[in-house]
Amino acid sequence: MDEDKKISRKQNIGYCIVALLLFAVLLFPLYWIFVTSLKTEQEIFQIPPTFWPHILNDASYKAQLQSGDFNMFRSFANSLIIAISSMLIAIVLAVPASYGIAKYNFKGKKAIILGFLVTQMLPVSVLLTPLFIMFKNMHLYNTFWSTILADATIGIPFSVLILKNYFASIPRELEEAAYIDGCNRFTAFIRVLIPIAKQGVIVCGIFSFLYAWGDLAYGMTFIIDQEKRPITAGIFNFMGQYGTKWSYLTAFAVVTIIPVALIFIFMQKYIISGMTSGAVKG
Amino acid sequence: MGKMKKFFQYDNIGYLFVLPAFAYMLFFVGYPIVSNIILSFQDVTLKTLKADTKAFVGFQNYIELFQQDHVLMTSLWNTLFFTVACLLFQFVIGFALAVFFNKNFKIAKPIRGLLMMPWMIPITVTALIFKFMFGTDVGIINYFLQGLGLISNNIDWLTNPKTAMIAVVIANIWIGIPFNMILISTGLTTIPKELYESASIDGANKFHLFTKITLPLLKPTIESVLILGFIYTFKVYDLIYVMTSGGPVNSTQVLSTYSYKLSFELFKYSKGAAVANILFVILFIISLIYLKYVYSEEEA
Incomplete structure (x- = not known):
């Protein structure tokens, strides 16, 4: 609204103070679990609570690398395998599909777009039971594959819908120039169009990864062995068993946030573009 | 003729590009949707899960759910309450x-x-954070409320049927605020600044600028934020499952958690499928309204 309007120095300081206050209040929960993860169990239950750790305790982090119930390192690796694989499936399938939708006018195209739109709005509960039965029959139950395949169903429609806008915005002339240079439709797609739509591909990769990284329902339902489960299911399991071990629980939470935070710090512009284009254009 | 043939060939290639993704979604989403509908008309439990032929029971599961199962109505009502409460606050x-x-x-x-x-953090983690902060004795929220003099005794937020819903709503509002903020921010940048300038010259005050320019011009953004928010919030699952598992005494039971409970804790797969379908039908109708709206916007 006031984007270009000059504001006085005094106003600037006032706004900055309010902004910092809002920041502190809204992100307090994140600060709070971080400091809690560095406290001793005794200090966590202390009243009044301490707002930073008086005794620095890194045992909750170290325990994650050791074997036993508190080992989350393995779950973390499981989550990485699941999220990266499901991201790759989503990208490999969604990139050509979105290109096909953006550049060719075939029959039934509108219906296909509509199908992708509707699957994006699907509640997980609808797929849970039938996929559970299906994976049992396919002998994929209790393997990484079950969760990888299921997680990709979230990434694919999102990626197709985002990427089709990227491909649609590439001028036809670029493609034609590639044909003159001796490319056919497939090599032109791979050598010329995908590199141009790289930004969009990154956005889709990030979101497909994040969807799979954050999934609990599929990982918890389709994988039963604790050693194969993703970290979200590991945390849930741990909460059930050691519900008041908050030093460990908050440390798990912090570790789970790390990849998200890294993506967030280095790729913020992609996230905002993904959120806005994905949501508004559906 | 040759030209037409060439044109046809050209567009047909599109199918080749779309086919893999389409086949994948058909197999892992389309087919399960259909089999979930069939499942809800059968009577499949743990015993009959591996049977070759499953008894067809028609609408019996749905009839039982609506007539005898008070938890379904509770879940339906809770889902609606949760969604509206979250939307209202996170939007404002x-x-x-x-x-x-x-x-x-x-x-x-x-x-x-x-x-x-x-908005980016895995919901399981968010649920853990808020479960910790809403803890009765260990929770910082009770400490703050006591410090402000608002309560004299610690509230047992998540174990009390009267307050559990409030706690999960607050946690979900925290997740939803960024989504609303960023979409509305994007909407705001599309409003031409000249409109505000000329209206100010005409003597409009800030309140008028907001109600006469900002709100009407943001109407499309606001509508899509609210409808999308409704869809995302209505299918809430992880957050409630981790924080309360639908309890205590079903006070936070929503359709998705109830469906999960029926299928994977009580092993009444058909009943669970029926509840999931009820959720699906509601979301499907809302989605259609949204899509109709999006398409009419695009054409306009």
Whole structure:
């Protein structure tokens, strides 16, 4: 609204103070679990609570690398395998599909777009039971594959819908120039169009990864062995068993946030573009 | 003739590109939707899961759910309450933040960016954070409320049927605020600044500027934020499952958690499927309204 309007120095300081206050209040929960993860169990239950750790305790982090119930390192690796694989499936399938939708006018195209739109709005509960039965029959139950395949169903429609806008915005002339240079439709797609739509591909990769990284329902339902489960299911399991071990629980939470935070710090512009284009254009 | 043939060939290639993704979705989403519908008309439990022929029972599961199962109505009502309460607060707060961070001060953009964090975090982690903060004795929320003199005894937020819903709503509002904020922020940047300038010259005050320019011009954004918010919130699952598992005494039971409970804790797969379908039908209708709206916008 006031984007270009000059504001006085005094106003600037006032706004900055309010902004910092809002920041502190809204992100307090994140600060709070971080400091809690560095406290001793005794200090966590202390009243009044301490707002930073008086005794620095890194045992909750170290325990994650050791074997036993508190080992989350393995779950973390499981989550990485699941999220990266499901991201790759989503990208490999969604990139050509979105290109096909953006550049060719075939029959039934509108219906296909509509199908992708509707699957994006699907509640997980609808797929849970039938996929559970299906994976049992396919002998994929209790393997990484079950969760990888299921997680990709979230990434694919999102990626197709985002990427089709990227491909649609590439001028036809670029493609034609590639044909003159001796490319056919497939090599032109791979050598010329995908590199141009790289930004969009990154956005889709990030979101497909994040969807799979954050999934609990599929990982918890389709994988039963604790050693194969993703970290979200590991945390849930741990909460059930050691519900008041908050030093460990908050440390798990912090570790789970790390990849998200890294993506967030280095790729913020992609996230905002993904959120806005994905949501508004559906 | 040759030209036409060439044109046809050209567009047919599109199918080749779309086919793999389409086949994948058909197999892992389309087919399960259909089999979930069939499942809800059968009577499949743990015993009959591996049977070759499954008894067809028609609408019996649905009839039983609506007539005999008071938990279904509770879940339906809770889902609706949860959705409306969350939407209301996250929209108002998100809107206010969007307007505030749209002002041209130094740290506006980086801070607004950082406020997106809650939306990115795995919901299981968010649920854990709020379960910790809403803890009766260990929780910081009770400590703050006592410090402010608002309560004299600690509230047992998550174990009390009267307060559990409030706690999960607050946690979900925290997740939803960034989503509302960023979409409304984007909407705000599309309003031409000249409109405000000329209206100010004509003597309009801030309130008028907001109600006469901002709100009407943001109408499309607001509508899509609310409808999408409704869809995302209505299918809430992880957050409630981790924080309360639908309890205590079903006070936070929503359709998705109830469906999960029926299928994977009580092993009444058909009943669970029926509840999931009820959720699906409601969301499907809302989605259609949204899609119709999006398409009419695009054509306009």
